[in-house]
Amino acid sequence: MTNVAVVGAQWGDEGKGKIVDWLSERADVVVRFQGGHNAGHTLVIDGTTYKLSLLPSGVVRSGKLSIIGNGVVLDPWALFREIEGLREQGVAVTPENLLIAENAALILPLHSKLDLLREEARGPAKIGTTGRGIGPAYEDKVARRAIRVCDLTDLPSLSERVDALLLHHNALLRGLGAPEIDRQELLHALIEITPRLLPFVANTWQRLDAARRRGDRILFEGAQGLMLDVDHGTYPYVTSSNTVSGQAAVGSGLGVGSVGYVLGITKAYTTRVGSGPFPTELQDEVGRLLGERGREFGVVTGRPRRCGWFDATLVRQTVKVGGIDGIALTKLDVLDGFESLKVCTGYRIHGEAFDHLPASPAAQAAAEPIYETLEGWSESTRGARSWAQLPATAVKYVRRIEELIETPVALLSTSPEREDTILVHDPFAAR
Ligand code: GDP
Ligand code: IMO
Ligand code: MG
Numbered sequence: 001m002t003n004v005a006v007v008g009a010q011w012g013d014e015g016k017g018k019i020v021d022w023l024s025e026r027a028d029v030v031v032r033f034q035g036g037h038n039a040g041h042t043l044v045i046d047g048t049t050y051k052l053s054l055l056p057s058g059v060v061r062s063g064k065l066s067i068i069g070n071g072v073v074l075d076p077w078a079l080f081r082e083i084e085g086l087r088e089q090g091v092a093v094t095p096e097n098l099l100i101a102e103n104a105a106l107i108l109p110l111h112s113k114l115d116l117l118r119e120e121a122r123g124p125a126k127i128g129t130t131g132r133g134i135g136p137a138y139e140d141k142v143a144r145r146a147i148r149v150c151d152l153t154d155l156p157s158l159s160e161r162v163d164a165l166l167l168h169h170n171a172l173l174r175g176l177g178a179p180e181i182d183r184q185e186l187l188h189a190l191i192e193i194t195p196r197l198l199p200f201v202a203n204t205w206q207r208l209d210a211a212r213r214r215g216d217r218i219l220f221e222g223a224q225g226l227m228l229d230v231d232h233g234t235y236p237y238v239t240s241s242n243t244v245s246g247q248a249a250v251g252s253g254l255g256v257g258s259v260g261y262v263l264g265i266t267k268a269y270t271t272r273v274g275s276g277p278f279p280t281e282l283q284d285e286v287g288r289l290l291g292e293r294g295r296e297f298g299v300v301t302g303r304p305r306r307c308g309w310f311d312a313t314l315v316r317q318t319v320k321v322g323g324i325d326g327i328a329l330t331k332l333d334v335l336d337g338f339e340s341l342k343v344c345t346g347y348r349i350h351g352e353a354f355d356h357l358p359a360s361p362a363a364q365a366a367a368e369p370i371y372e373t374l375e376g377w378s379e380s381t382r383g384a385r386s387w388a389q390l391p392a393t394a395v396k397y398v399r400r401i402e403e404l405i406e407t408p409v410a411l412l413s414t415s416p417e418r419e420d421t422i423l424v425h426d427p428f429a430a431r
Pocket of ligand 3: 012014040041299
């Protein structure tokens with residue numbers, strides 16, 4: 001038995017939440033290792049919908065330990081709003097089933113303010129961030145001025161850290177012509193939230209190491225997608241963390257050898273929220289239909305997602321940079337009823353053929369997809385739970401995708417419901 005890391009293989013919203021929830025039945029511990037509440041993960045269990053942003057998607061099952069790892073940027077106010085929402089849905093989140101890394105960096109109210117101010121200042125060149133303060137919080141982390149969870153327990157040092165942080169931020173705010181942050185107000189807010197947060201705080205790397213040594217199964221839950229990775233994505237239209245599988249180790253405090261099988265999640269077509277290049281985007285009736293059938297609206301911001309054909313060139317690339325061993329192909333049902341389907345097999349950029357998306361933003365923006373056309377199917381695949389329930393042309397579509405991305409399909413998803421899932425091979429049983 002091995003551990004499993006789940007990562008998005010496109011631009012996010014691939015259905016990671018559903019797959020992590022489904023896989024968590026087989027896991028003992030689920031750990032989030034990057035991102036923050038920019039993530040929006042949807043679980044549908046027996047008709048009830050749960051929307052998670054910061055909490056690991058195993059939290060809805062009883063008897064599983066959820067961990068928010070050191071690689072996550074944590075907004076404590078958002079965390080308690082989410083815990084409260086789940087409590088209203090009958091899910092208890094307590095220090096018994098949730099632990100938070102003491103070395104995780106905090107997202108403060110000033111981070112989301114700055115995020116929004118900067119987006120406004122960029123005008124039409126905006127990234128289209130979720131406005132949650134993710135970028136500014138990670139910047140403070142690498143600049144070594146972040147307030148971390150462990151700082152909350154030491155008031156004199158917290159006060160010094162707040163001063164150092166505000167020295168930077170207030171200078172920035174003055175430059176932007178925005179009101180400065182009041183030191184006392186921030187300190188007071190932190191002191192107020194601390195007693196609620198502390199019961200959850202732990203040395204999570206040690207807990208994970210103990211779990212690993214006991215032979216417990218660990219499920220690493222990625223947020224966003226590999227094309228939003230700050231190194232490997234469509235920079236600068238990316239998020240501010242590494243979303244590749246290597247980050248599962250870094251962001252949880254285990255060695256890379258503990259990560260195990262890497263499962264990439266990809267939709268059977270492509271979507272993206274926010275700005276940035278998207279070679280197979282369809283700004284026509286087909287794109288509109290995909291969005292409508294796939295209910296493509298962001299969980300966090302409610303923005304409509306941009307839609308397009310499956311880009312096998314892109315996923316082949318993310319499979320490689322992300323060290324993906326197998327794919328969970330989701331939303332196959334959204335393609336029901338299309339007479340024919342297109343799949344991108346390469347790009348043409350200023351007349352030259354490419355088998356990958358180059359790093360230059362100008363080249364990415366100019367990339368024109370080279371398509372292969374496949375036969376569609378008129379039957380419904382929605383809710384299928386075995387290969388036998390899929391029409392032959394749908395199976396052919398899946399097989400062709402496997403060939404093009406050079407990776408096998410481990411799981412198939414045919415509706416938002418937890419159990420509408422086809423297991424091809426068990427990631428936990430691999431190797
Ligand atoms: P995540 O961010 O990767 O967890 O994905 P989101 O939850 O943001 O977006 C995926 C959306 O697709 C959610 O509304 C899911 O309920 C839904 N979904 C997941 N798998 C399937 C599927 O196989 N078919 C359909 N129709 N919807 C799905
Ligand atoms: P899940 O986990 C889709 C996008 C934003 C924006 C860019 C930067 O649900 O798949 P940020 O707020 O992170 O600085 O925004 O990244 N983005 C996502 N897109 N799914 C997500 O998460 C995303 N998280 C961030 O739309 O383009
Ligand atoms: Mg999402």
